[in-house]
Amino acid sequence: MIKKHYSGLQRRAENIIWNAAGRYDFDPPFMAFLENGEPDGYYNMVIGLAVKWLDIEKIEDFFASYAGSHKADEFDSILWLGIENCVYEKEVESRPILRKIRAGRARRFYQSRQTLSRQQMMLQSMPVYDQEQARWAKVLGRRGDSLPSKERKLVGALEFSGDWDTEAVITAMKGILLSFFHYDVDATRQDSGPRRVSGGAAQILRRVLRREQRYHDTLIVRNGTGEGDREGSAQLSRGSGDPVAARNAEEDLAYIRAAFGENILRPKEMTILENNLLKGAHADCRLWVARSRTAIGKAQAASATASAAERTGHGHREAPEASRGQDDHNGSLSDRRQNLPAYANTYNREQQELLKDLNPRDAREIDRARRDLREQNAKNEQWLHDRSQLIASGIRRLTARIDEALSSAERALPENARVGSLIAEKAYRLPVLHDPDVFERPGEETERSVTVDLLLDASASRLNYEEQLAAEAYVIAKSFMACRVPVQVETFRSLRGYTVLQILKERDSRDCRNILTYKAGGWNRDGLGLRLAGSMVPDQSRAGLRILLVLTDASPNDSTRILADAASLFAREYQGCAAVLDAKSAVADIREENVRVAAVFLGPTLYLENLHTIYGKECVRIHRIEQLDEGVSDLLEMILREAK
Amino acid sequence: MQDILEFLRQEGIEKELIDGIRAFRQEAPVTGELKRRIPAPEVYYLGTGIWEKAIAAILCRKNLLLAGPKATGKNILAESLGAAFERPAWNVSFHIGADAAYLVGTDTFDGNQVTFRQGPVTLCAENGGFGILDEINMARNEAMAVLHSALDFRRELDVPGYHLVEMQPQTRYIATMNYGYAGTRELNEALASRFVVLDMPIIAEADLDRLIASRFPDLKAELRSQFTSLFYELDRKARSAEVSEKASDLRGLLDAIDLCHRGLRTGDALAMCISDKTFDPYEKQLIQDVIDERIDPDLSGSDLFA
Numbered sequence: 001m002i003k004k005h006y007s008g009l010q011r012r013a014e015n016i017i018w019n020a021a022g023r024y025d026f027d028p029p030f031m032a033f034l035e036n037g038e039p040d041g042y043y044n045m046v047i048g049l050a051v052k053w054l055d056i057e058k059i060e061d062f063f064a065s066y067a068g069s070h071k072a073d074e075f076d077s078i079l080w081l082g083i084e085n086c087v088y089e090k091e092v093e094s095r096p097i098l099r100k101i102r103a104g105r106a107r108r109f110y111q112s113r114q115t116l117s118r119q120q121m122m123l124q125s126m127p128v129y130d131q132e133q134a135r136w137a138k139v140l141g142r143r144g145d146s147l148p149s150k151e152r153k154l155v156g157a158l159e160f161s162g163d164w165d166t167e168a169v170i171t172a173m174k175g176i177l178l179s180f181f182h183y184d185v186d187a188t189r190q191d192s193g194p195r196r197v198s199g200g201a202a203q204i205l206r207r208v209l210r211r212e213q214r215y216h217d218t219l220i221v222r223n224g225t226g227e228g229d230r231e232g233s234a235q236l237s238r239g240s241g242d243p244v245a246a247r248n249a250e251e252d253l254a255y256i257r258a259a260f261g262e263n264i265l266r267p268k269e270m271t272i273l274e275n276n277l278l279k280g281a282h283a284d285c286r287l288w289v290a291r292s293r294t295a296i297g298k299a300q301a302a303s304a305t306a307s308a309a310e311r312t313g314h315g316h317r318e319a320p321e322a323s324r325g326q327d328d329h330n331g332s333l334s335d336r337r338q339n340l341p342a343y344a345n346t347y348n349r350e351q352q353e354l355l356k357d358l359n360p361r362d363a364r365e366i367d368r369a370r371r372d373l374r375e376q377n378a379k380n381e382q383w384l385h386d387r388s389q390l391i392a393s394g395i396r397r398l399t400a401r402i403d404e405a406l407s408s409a410e411r412a413l414p415e416n417a418r419v420g421s422l423i424a425e426k427a428y429r430l431p432v433l434h435d436p437d438v439f440e441r442p443g444e445e446t447e448r449s450v451t452v453d454l455l456l457d458a459s460a461s462r463l464n465y466e467e468q469l470a471a472e473a474y475v476i477a478k479s480f481m482a483c484r485v486p487v488q489v490e491t492f493r494s495l496r497g498y499t500v501l502q503i504l505k506e507r508d509s510r511d512c513r514n515i516l517t518y519k520a521g522g523w524n525r526d527g528l529g530l531r532l533a534g535s536m537v538p539d540q541s542r543a544g545l546r547i548l549l550v551l552t553d554a555s556p557n558d559s560t561r562i563l564a565d566a567a568s569l570f571a572r573e574y575q576g577c578a579a580v581l582d583a584k585s586a587v588a589d590i591r592e593e594n595v596r597v598a599a600v601f602l603g604p605t606l607y608l609e610n611l612h613t614i615y616g617k618e619c620v621r622i623h624r625i626e627q628l629d630e631g632v633s634d635l636l637e638m639i640l641r642e643a644k
Numbered sequence: 645m646q647d648i649l650e651f652l653r654q655e656g657i658e659k660e661l662i663d664g665i666r667a668f669r670q671e672a673p674v675t676g677e678l679k680r681r682i683p684a685p686e687v688y689y690l691g692t693g694i695w696e697k698a699i700a701a702i703l704c705r706k707n708l709l710l711a712g713p714k715a716t717g718k719n720i721l722a723e724s725l726g727a728a729f730e731r732p733a734w735n736v737s738f739h740i741g742a743d744a745a746y747l748v749g750t751d752t753f754d755g756n757q758v759t760f761r762q763g764p765v766t767l768c769a770e771n772g773g774f775g776i777l778d779e780i781n782m783a784r785n786e787a788m789a790v791l792h793s794a795l796d797f798r799r800e801l802d803v804p805g806y807h808l809v810e811m812q813p814q815t816r817y818i819a820t821m822n823y824g825y826a827g828t829r830e831l832n833e834a835l836a837s838r839f840v841v842l843d844m845p846i847i848a849e850a851d852l853d854r855l856i857a858s859r860f861p862d863l864k865a866e867l868r869s870q871f872t873s874l875f876y877e878l879d880r881k882a883r884s885a886e887v888s889e890k891a892s893d894l895r896g897l898l899d900a901i902d903l904c905h906r907g908l909r910t911g912d913a914l915a916m917c918i919s920d921k922t923f924d925p926y927e928k929q930l931i932q933d934v935i936d937e938r939i940d941p942d943l944s945g946s947d948l949f950a
Contacts, residue, residue: 012929012930012933015881015886015930015933015934016933016937018881018884018886019877019880019881019933019934019937020937022877022880024880024881024884024886041933041936041937045937094869094873095870095873095937095938096866096870096940097870097936097937097938097939097940100940101936101937389925389926390926392926393924393925393926393927396924397888397924397927407740418752418753419750419751419752419753419761420745420750420751421745421750421751422751422758427758430753430758436753439750439751439752441745441750442741442743626885626886627885630885
């Protein structure tokens, strides 16, 4: 009935909890769902009311104290019945509807009982079932099933009074576990010591674990939850040894080529770019610009795919709801789904060639990185699919906001009319030709000349946010495209001295699904990454307003050091203040070129100061994808104001 | 409707300010057709502090900028001020296409000659009215540069090809702005400096209760408090960015009670006036959840009203 983690409709459940609690500044410790997966409205209200009326941290700690027990779920469900009664009595006076909602929940219990199969009944915990039916029978004024004396006593014990405070509730819960289940919470605590690490200790532990990534210059990483910086989701690199020390130029080049594919810039273009960018703090770096690997694979597999699709025709994974019927890259959805195995094969053949240039260790790494990339792609798509409704509404809202913001910025072209400002040079037409259209007023036609480059930080620090970032980029790209604004989506990372810019979606393409191939790994040399992305923005003749939007955690660091210069006699690590100032100067340089740079920040509060240092006021912090429309449209409005 | 000066007295407004209003009214009483332009709001603004600041500003010949989010009563206050000072009002709704001609007037062809057709700002200036410039930050700043001379110490409006319009001493401009809407912009310094700004707070719970009570005196007190709580719950959800600002709709709430008064069930009325205004199904569901957790959808007129 009440679970500690859930996905899918969890946002709705959270909203019910927040509303009942009257606060939105906490992550609900529990959420309740019905058997059909829908949020359990009443129980979510109860959880919210527990936050409102009781000290939820203490309650949560109590629940955590028996988390190791094999009966933990059963205890949860039974004890929440006690809390339910307590908070109901506290709230019902100020919220009379609660009486009706509670009765509705009780009726639902009996309705669902009739529809449960024998197997489903057997899966339920009988003690929980007995207590629930006793509670709901009382709520409805019915005569419940007859219960043995011990269970009847438990029914009475679970009627926590509305006058109780948190301590009284916890004391009662301890008493119930001891008396009815012979489970002594205090004794268990002493025996086993702390079962979980929380608070400051957890932060330190996470930082230590995370820190380990710093010593690995590799693409291979274990995938995160995609849900952010949650406790217990700290990531470790699977790499071993010290690749930095073993680095040599040819091996590095082969590694980068195998990992990202060929450089898409011609040698002459590359030379110009390197001359412009690889100086000062970046003199010891190299650049690489590539397309996303799946894009390459798709292009190469185009012919092979058709026949493969005809042969197979079924058995492939569902595409996200949100993207259906919206992407139009060279074909329909079915084509795209059937593409997957075919291009994967082609991809492998092409890559086998590149693997030949690698030493065995790098070859193994790249092979594993490709598998990780495919897995991450699937995870990104699944994440989007699970939240298809949320994503679709996010796109709709952001599109509306962008459209409105851009409309307010574009100037209407004048048209001739019978009223308005008199056009002196046409005034003669009035008496001579009896032409009344000698006035001018703002017409219907407008012009929009905007282009957006969306840059994602793809370094290892984004490991826990991969799915969310891919979805955010997808929503932003889709929304701008719906407003007739061309968007290019790129990622940047640094690896073995190379700063790699990878294009996930090209400006003239309408296929946004490739954005879901986003995968984090490596370092982020923000100063160079930003400059490289800045150089990819089209020149002003192609668009009046050029925007470079960066999805970042404002925490630059790289394994390639800053060479000694006028500022320092010694080479310095690319991290901390020096890295932030370098990124700041990159942003300033790009802005000098009349490109508007703005940032959407998703990351720990620790780096907020960096964010403001690098991007000034043109940045916004979001915690959840639901805030994306407001955040991006606020940024856009700020940019448009400045542009004026 | 209660006499507004009596209402102000009951609200606890300083006597000097009320006397000031009386004196202002006697300076140039409105006559003839213009009397029809004096606002007669259905409810008066509630909030003593804001009232006092606004009255003081107007008595000191200042133009007012009422800034605040949705449902803070900006337009109610503007109308109430017009009613209190008994001045004709010209409402100008700003939009992205609003330009100088829209505000000041346009040339037009009348019979045999090009004539000037006065706009609301000019008419207001010539008749000593209150110009209510609604959502002033929806328009471009350059379109409003034409108002600068009217709004500052010069108090005149020079219309090329027409003549210099001198503003009557009673003329005031009351602008409203919501800095949260998409499409709005920041007022530039030149324009903002010509107003005194009243930062409008969201209506206090006790005032909202009184507002509902004054609009619907027969609504049962225990249900009134549930409607009040519903408004704040929706507002909190909107401010937490879980739903759009559309949900925080005081007008919609009052309209819903009105529909109930006419016999509609609460569920239908609240859907029509609040949740159905959101066309996003996901957001609508979140709003509907809040409504369902506060108001019984099956209540009819007889359950609600004594």
